[in-house]
Amino acid sequence: MNECDSYKQYLNQHGMKSTKQRNLLLLILKKIQEPQTAEKLYLIAKETDSSINLSTVYRVLEKFTEKKITIRTSFLDDKSVYSLYPKTHQHQLICLRCKKIVLLENCPLEAFQHSVEKSTDFSIVNHRLELYGYCRQCQKIIAAN
């Protein structure tokens, strides 16, 4: 049993067959730890399994996302990126210059969400919060120009 089989039990528990493509992608996602496009993951996977197909990568990621093993996010005009589903609720602080991402564990929205539910009659299941700005270093670089 090679390392690509190591997620068999995990996958079966989630109601999925363990295939070499799925095991490999799971391995890659765990190793990388930052959001990547399907294409990038495909290229990395190809180094190990040269016969893997891009459609398969999309289908695997779709299934993973459906099972909440991964999360898919996309920004305006860009390709979607995929990463392991975060263990805890969190948000992102993104540097507009260098694209560095800082994860924020605190969420300030609980009370707000409840008050919006009350005032709108929506049932809110989810939210998206991202902060944009410039990191320390990029602030300096920008100031120097």
Next chain:
Amino acid sequence: MNECDSYKQYLNQHGMKSTKQRNLLLLILKKIQEPQTAEKLYLIAKETDSSINLSTVYRVLEKFTEKKITIRTSFLDDKSVYSLYPKTHQHQLICLRCKKIVLLENCPLEAFQHSVEKSTDFSIVNHRLELYGYCRQCQKIIAAN
């Protein structure tokens, strides 16, 4: 001078030529007041100007967005939608089923943003907040199935 010319001055002030397509789209955007896809705006525009082209609509909306006359937003897997650039800072509450959008005038993030600036040394210039859920009607429809 028909009503479609009425934005000539406004457009010129923003460094754009006044064309019948731009005037018409501006009129439609002001009338509609809710985010619409380029295609929907195109269909509405066609009722008045049957020769308008979808590419033109995309190009006009792109230019408007560049000039901050409109704002473009897009959700996972969906078409982008365009609306007039909000006069005041606001956020959106989006129904995951029917895609209805409710605008929220309150922003609960001021204090949070400051505290994040302090703890991270970022200079935060912007944020994106969207709430997702189900509107009253869609809740009922979902419950009935």
Next chain:
DNA sequence: ATGCAAATGCAAACTATTTGCATTTAGAAT
């Protein structure tokens, strides 16, 4: 071992959006 639903590879389709190009047009200059 066998059977079958599920997963895969491959190629083609899809679809929102963009782009190239010939033509028209707005607005400045004459």
Next chain:
DNA sequence: ATTCTAAATGCAAATAGTTTGCATTTGCAT
């Protein structure tokens, strides 16, 4: 008013990320 030119438009084709149809292979329950 006429002329000029860069910008805007219509049309068709291209683009690109993603999805899908289908023949084949594979995982896994029996």
